[in-house]
Amino acid sequence: xxxxxxxxxxxxxxxxxxxxxxxxxxxxxxxxxxxxxxxxxxxxxxxxxxxxxxxxxxxxxxxxxxxxxxxxxxxxxxxxxxxxxxxxxxxxxxxxxxxxxxxxxxxxxxxxx
Amino acid sequence: xxxxxxxxxxxxxxxxxxxxxxxxxxxxxxxxxxxxxxxxxxxxxxxxxxxxxxxxxxxxxxxxxxxxxxxxxxxxxxxxxxxxxxxxxxxxxxxxxxxxxxxxxxxxxxxxx
Numbered sequence: 001x002x003x004x005x006x007x008x009x010x011x012x013x014x015x016x017x018x019x020x021x022x023x024x025x026x027x028x029x030x031x032x033x034x035x036x037x038x039x040x041x042x043x044x045x046x047x048x049x050x051x052x053x054x055x056x057x058x059x060x061x062x063x064x065x066x067x068x069x070x071x072x073x074x075x076x077x078x079x080x081x082x083x084x085x086x087x088x089x090x091x092x093x094x095x096x097x098x099x100x101x102x103x104x105x106x107x108x109x110x111x112x113x
Numbered sequence: 114x115x116x117x118x119x120x121x122x123x124x125x126x127x128x129x130x131x132x133x134x135x136x137x138x139x140x141x142x143x144x145x146x147x148x149x150x151x152x153x154x155x156x157x158x159x160x161x162x163x164x165x166x167x168x169x170x171x172x173x174x175x176x177x178x179x180x181x182x183x184x185x186x187x188x189x190x191x192x193x194x195x196x197x198x199x200x201x202x203x204x205x206x207x208x209x210x211x212x213x214x215x216x217x218x219x220x221x222x223x224x225x226x
Contacts, residue, residue, distance in 0.1 A: 014181065081220045088220065108198055111194060
């Protein structure tokens with residue numbers, strides 16, 4: 001399950017760098033939850049061919065992330081923005097002004113990423 | 114000047130996908146503000162060679178952005194985070210509670226990007 005999530009994320013970022021054929025097969029595996037046999041039949045290739053293609057796509061996508069680290073950077077930003085949202089919600093409850101300073105500080109930190 | 118900024122941004126995101134040689138020359142042009150003649154001498158290639166290399170790098174980097182749109186996505190996020198920072202600062206001045214709602218809303222929007 002976790003693997004599928006990681007594959008989905010990498011695909012969201014770098015999927016456009018795959019060929020159309022690779023994308024089609026990869027999407028069937030990762031997003032459409034199809035079995036290798038089903039895809040093999042649909043695409044007119046062997047089951048082993050589907051398996052190899054998926055492994056190759058995994059390698060290509062991970063290779064881009066290794067170089068660019070954009071998924072990592074985005075996740076970092078999202079986590080900080082999520083924190084801002086929570087702080088704003090908390091402030092509305094307890095009115096602690098230091099939460100506003102914290103929101104300012106986090107947004108400034110994100111600006112520097 | 115604006116071109117240099119755009120080149121710098123694209124390079125920040127996708128520069129790792131260039132070869133080391135391309136990176137070295139491209140950095141000299143875009144970040145070190147060196148002249149084509151200086152770089153040509155330093156790298157032992159012709160002035161025209163430097164010119165062609167830079168054009169080719171521009172094309173490669175723009176090609177990645179055209180497909181992935183990650184600079185665009187990042188800029189969008191940064192603009193929204195900048196807005197959060199301003200709203201927090203403004204809230205500290207005038208205490209208008211609706212600004213906190215706005216901060217919450219923007220951070221939620223970013224989470225959906």
